[in-house]
Each structure stands twice: as structure tokens, then as C-alpha cells.
Amino acid sequence: MNLLNLTSEELRTEMSRLGLEKYRADQVFKWVSKGVTDPGRMGGVPARVMDALRENGVYAALPKVVRSQTSEHDGTVKCLMEMEDGVRVETVFMKYKYGNSVCISSQAGCRMGCVFCASGMNGLERSLTAGEMYGQILAIENETNEKISHVVVMGIGEPMDNYESLSAFLNIMNDPKGKNLSMRNITVSTSGLIPKIDRFGSDFPQVNLAISLHAVTDEERSALMPVNKAYPLKDLLEAVRRYTDKTHRRVTFEYTLIRGVNDDDEHLRKLAALLKGMLCHVNLIPLNKVRGKEYEPGRERTAQEFREELEKHGIPATVRRELGSDIDAACGQLRLSSDNK
Numbered sequence: 001m002n003l004l005n006l007t008s009e010e011l012r013t014e015m016s017r018l019g020l021e022k023y024r025a026d027q028v029f030k031w032v033s034k035g036v037t038d039p040g041r042m043g044g045v046p047a048r049v050m051d052a053l054r055e056n057g058v059y060a061a062l063p064k065v066v067r068s069q070t071s072e073h074d075g076t077v078k079c080l081m082e083m084e085d086g087v088r089v090e091t092v093f094m095k096y097k098y099g100n101s102v103c104i105s106s107q108a109g110c111r112m113g114c115v116f117c118a119s120g121m122n123g124l125e126r127s128l129t130a131g132e133m134y135g136q137i138l139a140i141e142n143e144t145n146e147k148i149s150h151v152v153v154m155g156i157g158e159p160m161d162n163y164e165s166l167s168a169f170l171n172i173m174n175d176p177k178g179k180n181l182s183m184r185n186i187t188v189s190t191s192g193l194i195p196k197i198d199r200f201g202s203d204f205p206q207v208n209l210a211i212s213l214h215a216v217t218d219e220e221r222s223a224l225m226p227v228n229k230a231y232p233l234k235d236l237l238e239a240v241r242r243y244t245d246k247t248h249r250r251v252t253f254e255y256t257l258i259r260g261v262n263d264d265d266e267h268l269r270k271l272a273a274l275l276k277g278m279l280c281h282v283n284l285i286p287l288n289k290v291r292g293k294e295y296e297p298g299r300e301r302t303a304q305e306f307r308e309e310l311e312k313h314g315i316p317a318t319v320r321r322e323l324g325s326d327i328d329a330a331c332g333q334l335r336l337s338s339d340n341k
């Protein structure tokens with residue numbers, strides 16, 4: 001068992017079951033939260049403790065960084081990480097004025113099939129464990145020699161399709177004996193799995209929620225995002241209203257501008273009408289071109305027009321700053337290119 005999957009309390013229980021002192025669990029947990037997995041570097045932890053854990057099949061292992069690209073423009077670092085069984089995902093480190101943020105993957109591949117996305121092109125390989133999600137953060141901190149202050153679960157995969165691991169991961173990140181990261185500094189994105197959105201609002205009311213919207217009619221959204229056939233727009237927006245009523249937290253709608261698909265005046269008018277009066281914020285994203293897909297990014301001017309018009313309707317909006325534009329920027333592309341080598 002990789003102990004990255006455990007909260008400090010679970011590690012205490014495990015160590016006590018093995019006849020080890022519970023306070024040793026807190027020491028080990030702390031070292032691991034600093035990215036230290038080599039027992040020889042865990043100062044203050046006797047070798048017998050780590051030996052006993054190892055003999056009982058309990059160990060600490062981080063994903064391996066098999067490839068890393070650093071943007072010369074803005075210092076964004078994109079890593080291809082390999083898990084113990086060889087599956088690979090992407091993790092991205094980004095610098096912002098407010099701190100360092102990491103975008104992690106929740107699954108290797110994705111079964112949601114959004115047509116503009118590189119991550120889902122080959123379907124779902126498997127879901128990640130909580131420890132593999134946590135491990136991406138520790139491994140990228142080691143790789144960049146930086147500490148992170150914010151986490152977004154917005155990389156490869158649909159996090160709500162891996163809800164149990166996601167929940168365990170959030171509790172590990174928030175554990176006061178380890179990273180102790182505020183739930184408010186974590187954002188989880190979903191393509192719109194309504195039952196999980198309802199559950200998430202009850203389980204994690206302080207974690208930020210982002211919804212990948214990308215279209216304003218059921219016909220157009222179903223064509224871009226098959227999940228819309230099961231959970232259509234009207235029901236999705238009702239679920240978001242239930243969520244904001246319960247949590248009083250602003251939801252972010254992600255709207256990727258795709259030229260000729262969702263970026264004309266009519267789309268803008270419908271988008272404003274759909275979201276008017278909601279406790280929300282819109283993040284306008286210029287599409288990252290994916291090799292082998294015909295979709296083109298919306299024009300920069302369009303993004304600014306969308307932002308201004310939405311704000312006139314009282315809907316706060318921003319245009320996402322393009323980070324890492326000189327590296328394999330589209331999510332899933334680095335993993336795909338490694339598969340093709």
C-alpha cells in the first residue's frame with residue numbers, strides 16, 4: 001500500500017495495527033507532505049519504523065517525471081508523470097501573482113468524449129487513486145523546487161467520474177498534519193455530472209466548483225460534449241443554482257471560444273441570458289489547438305467582446321491568460337505525443 005493514499009488519521013490507525021507508535025505516523029506523514037519518500041532522509045524517524053512498514057507492504061512512492069517542458073515565456077512547467085503501473089498523465093505548474101498553482105489530472109484518459117479535447121481522444125485508461133493525485137503535487141514541487149498554494153483539478157479526466165478518490169485526495173490535501181491546504185484554494189472542474197455536483201455541494205462546500213459550459217443550446221452542447229445528452233443544460237443550471245443556494249459560493253463557468261462554433265453575437269446574447277442573475281463568474285478561454293482536430297481558437301477580439309458584453313449584463317468575466325503557449329499547451333497533448341513515440 002502506497003501511504004500517499006492515507007490521511008494522517010488513517011496512517012495512525014495503520015501504524016497502530018502494526019504495533020508502531022501513533023506519533024511516528026505524524027512524523028512520516030509530515031515528511032511525505034514535503035515530498036520526502038526516502039526513509040534515509042526522514043530525520044527523527046527510526047529506521048525500524050520504516051522497515052516495519054516496508055515488511056508489511058506499506059511504502060511511499062511518488063509518480064516518476066518522465067518528461068518535462070518549461071515555457072520560456074512565463075515559467076509554466078508541464079510534466080508527463082508515470083504511475084507505478086506505467087500509466088501516464090499530465091501535471092502543470094503555473095505561476096500567478098497570487099501564488100503557485102498546479103493543475104492535476106484525475107484520470108488517465110477520459111470517457112466523456114468532448115470533441116475538442118485531446119485528453120479523451122483514446123478513451124479512459126483508468127482512474128487515478130487519491131495518492132496518485134497527491135503524488136503529482138509532491139513530484140512537481142520536487143521538480144520545480146517551488147511550493148504550491150493553489151490546486152486545480154482540471155487536467156486529464158473528469159474528476160466527478162472518480163468521486164471517491166477525489167474526496168480522499170481533498171481530505172489529504174486539507175490534512176492539518178500535512179499540506180494543510182485550505183479547501184478555498186482548491187478548484188474542481190466538471191463537465192456536468194449533476195448527481196455528483198449535488199453531492200459535492202454537501203461534502204465540500206468550501207472547495208471551488210468550475211463547470212465546463214462551452215455552449216448555449218442543448219443541440220450545440222450535445223454535439224461538443226456528449227455528457228449533455230444525459231444532463232441537459234436546463235437541468236445543469238438548476239443543479240448549479242442548488243449548489244450556490246447551499247454553499248453561497250460563486251461558480252466559475254468555463255467557456256472555450258471555438259471559431260465559428262460558439263463565438264458569434266447570437267451565442268453571446270444567449271450566454272448572457274442563460275447566466276443572468278446567477279452567482280457566477282465566466283472564464284473565457286481561447287481554444288488550444290489540438291493536432292488532428294479541426295477546431296480553431298476564437299479570435300482574441302471576440303474574447304474581449306464577450307467579456308465586455310457579459311459585464312454589461314452584470315456577469316463578471318475574465319479572459320484566461322494563455323500560459324505555456326510555447327509548449328504542448330492543450331491538455332492531454334503531451335500524453336498523446338508520448339503514446340505516439
Ligand code: SF4
Pocket residue numbers: 110111112113114117118119120155156157158191212
Ligand atoms: S474536456 Fe474534460 S471532461 Fe471533456 S473529454 Fe476532455 S478531460 Fe474529459
